[in-house]
Amino acid sequence: MSRRQMRTSSMNLILLGIAMADMTFPIIAIKKKIEFGSWDRENGSNLPPGPTPLPLIGNIHQLIYLIWKLNGIVPTLDFYRKKYGNAYTIWLGPMPTVNITDYEMAHEIFVKNGKKCQDRQLAPVLEHISGGHGILAANGENWAEMRRFTLLSFRKMGVGSGLMEKKIMAELDGRCSELDAEIDKNGKVTVPVDFFDLTVGSVINSLLVGKRFDENSKDEFLKIKKMFDDSSETFNLFDLNVPVWFLKWVLPWRFRITWDARQNILSHVGKEAVERFQKLKDGTYDLDSEEPKDLVDCFLAKMRSENEKGQDGHPGYNMDALKLVLHDLWLAGQGTTATSLYVGFLKLVTHPSVVLKIQKELLKITQKSPSSRDLTLQDRPNTPYLNATIAEIQRFTSVLNVNFWRINDELISFRGFQVPAGTMMTAQIGALHVNEQLFENPDEFDPERFLRNEKLLQQLIPFGIGKRSCVGEQLARSELYLVLGNLLLRYDIRAHGALPTNMDVFPYSSAKLPDTSGKFEFRKIQKT
Numbered sequence: 001m002s003r004r005q006m007r008t009s010s011m012n013l014i015l016l017g018i019a020m021a022d023m024t025f026p027i028i029a030i031k032k033k034i035e036f037g038s039w040d041r042e043n044g045s046n047l048p049p050g051p052t053p054l055p056l057i058g059n060i061h062q063l064i065y066l067i068w069k070l071n072g073i074v075p076t077l078d079f080y081r082k083k084y085g086n087a088y089t090i091w092l093g094p095m096p097t098v099n100i101t102d103y104e105m106a107h108e109i110f111v112k113n114g115k116k117c118q119d120r121q122l123a124p125v126l127e128h129i130s131g132g133h134g135i136l137a138a139n140g141e142n143w144a145e146m147r148r149f150t151l152l153s154f155r156k157m158g159v160g161s162g163l164m165e166k167k168i169m170a171e172l173d174g175r176c177s178e179l180d181a182e183i184d185k186n187g188k189v190t191v192p193v194d195f196f197d198l199t200v201g202s203v204i205n206s207l208l209v210g211k212r213f214d215e216n217s218k219d220e221f222l223k224i225k226k227m228f229d230d231s232s233e234t235f236n237l238f239d240l241n242v243p244v245w246f247l248k249w250v251l252p253w254r255f256r257i258t259w260d261a262r263q264n265i266l267s268h269v270g271k272e273a274v275e276r277f278q279k280l281k282d283g284t285y286d287l288d289s290e291e292p293k294d295l296v297d298c299f300l301a302k303m304r305s306e307n308e309k310g311q312d313g314h315p316g317y318n319m320d321a322l323k324l325v326l327h328d329l330w331l332a333g334q335g336t337t338a339t340s341l342y343v344g345f346l347k348l349v350t351h352p353s354v355v356l357k358i359q360k361e362l363l364k365i366t367q368k369s370p371s372s373r374d375l376t377l378q379d380r381p382n383t384p385y386l387n388a389t390i391a392e393i394q395r396f397t398s399v400l401n402v403n404f405w406r407i408n409d410e411l412i413s414f415r416g417f418q419v420p421a422g423t424m425m426t427a428q429i430g431a432l433h434v435n436e437q438l439f440e441n442p443d444e445f446d447p448e449r450f451l452r453n454e455k456l457l458q459q460l461i462p463f464g465i466g467k468r469s470c471v472g473e474q475l476a477r478s479e480l481y482l483v484l485g486n487l488l489l490r491y492d493i494r495a496h497g498a499l500p501t502n503m504d505v506f507p508y509s510s511a512k513l514p515d516t517s518g519k520f521e522f523r524k525i526q527k528t
């Protein structure tokens with residue numbers, strides 16, 4: 001771990017402590033108008049077991065100690081699971097949080113009782129930036145409308161169908177032709193993490209604003225990406241709860257780093273939308289609502305039709321909301337997918353027998369006389385080994401150390417527990433994916449676990465569960481399948497130098513960030 005990383009990690013741990021001493025209660029309790037004590041047994045609540053909380057500070061002191069001792073949030077959540085079972089309560093100050101680490105239980109709460117827990121506990125700093133618009137840091141009618149709109153627009157643009165597949169493949173082919181040019185000269189090419197970032201970033205950018213990242217725009221993309229990574233390094237449980245005024249006045253550098261990263265993404269993705277809106281007003285651009293070019297076109301068409309309805313139109317369709325939706329999709333879809341691909345290749349180059357099995361499976365399907373072809377989404381039912389490997393990669397990657405909390409708006413009863421309205425609850429995906437009751441020997445990279453027990457595929461929830469689960473799941477699944485599968489068909493891929501082993505450089509932050517210094521060597525596989 002570099003000195004900078006060590007500094008950030010220690011800082012995160014200290015901040016976690018300050019945060020919990022104790023901001024959470026006044027902020028959430030006042031906002032949600034929840035009375036202190038509403039979690040008492042007299043009020044009919046019977047929360048799952050957990051460590052004994054102290055007045056006001058709850059379990060914060062134990063949390064900080066364990067996170068330090070066990071070196072991370074996921075091992076701490078796993079420790080509590082082993083001690084108290086798959087549903088346990090941890091008190092962040094005087095606020096209880098109910099944590100679930102088992103699939104069946106998560107399904108019972110977040111799917112069967114899905115409507116009762118649609119709202120997120122919004123990080124004040126993110127809510128401040130979003131103003132309640134967008135998808136990620138929004139709740140209620142605004143969130144529901146934007147989520148519906150996004151899913152519908154994705155469908156219109158061919159996500160999950162051949163149309164999107166063509167776009168992903170065109171992007172991959174473009175990137176591969178750059179690699180091939182280098183291989184033709186030197187016999188091999190060194191591939192850093194940027195390759196995955198740019199491939200995924202371009203697919204999302206094309207979907208959102210109709211542009212891929214080429215030679216001219218790639219530096220701009222990498223700059224924004226770096227800013228966002230820097231802000232993610234420091235974003236932890238503290239930022240999820242602390243009020244904006246505290247950040248602004250006591251830790252202005254910390255507020256600025258989050259604010260700048262978000263504003264930069266906003267202005268980058270928003271620029272194209274604003275320019276197009278202006279052209280539409282000037283009459284120099286027209287919308288094709290039958291075949292929208294990208295998400296901006298879909299939104300502008302909807303905005304126009306809602307405006308035409310006058311008072312009856314939905315007020316949520318305006319330029320601010322468009323910018324926020326673009327921001328959220330870019331933010332939520334870029335790093336998650338690119339990290340999964342990068343971690344995937346880190347695992348694959350250290351497990352050559354897995355690669356050989358995948359290649360054998362894929363060649364059987366794609367290498368038919370007289371020529372070979374690319375792998376397509378239609379092949380999925382015939383590639384169980386690749387499917388299992390992608391599942392195992394996603395289990396290992398588990399992009400969130402601590403999942404976003406939902407807040408239930410009605411009492412939820414499960415397995416004899418009674419969780420009153422206003423409680424923070426979540427399926428802790430990271431901890432669930434290392435639960436040895438579900439995934440035997442969880443530290444081992446073992447794709448075949450999913451072939452030995454097919455039920456396991458259902459119990460893996462990398463995209464979350466319930467009403468707030470991932471909007472980009474279909475897109476991400478298509479990208480992972482096409483990019484991983486086709487790269488393995490085209491190239492012999494090995495490690496370039498020593499590979500990093502640290503899969504979570506900032507184990508105290510809310511997202512999992514692997515050491516991205518790893519590089520790969522690609523050589524072309526000669527095809528028939």
Ligand code: HEM
Nearest residue numbers: 135329332333336337340463464465468469470471472476
């Ligand atoms: C491998 C890639 C991805 C992973 C592992 C992933 C994972 C997740 C997870 C765990 C959540 C939170 C679920 C919860 O609250 O329980 C989420 C939410 C979300 N994801 Fe993804 N995601 C990925 C790719 C994408 C892509 C490609 C997009 C869009 C282009 C996207 C957009 C979103 C949005 C907008 C939300 C918030 C949904 C809401 O609040 O209603 N994600 N994702």
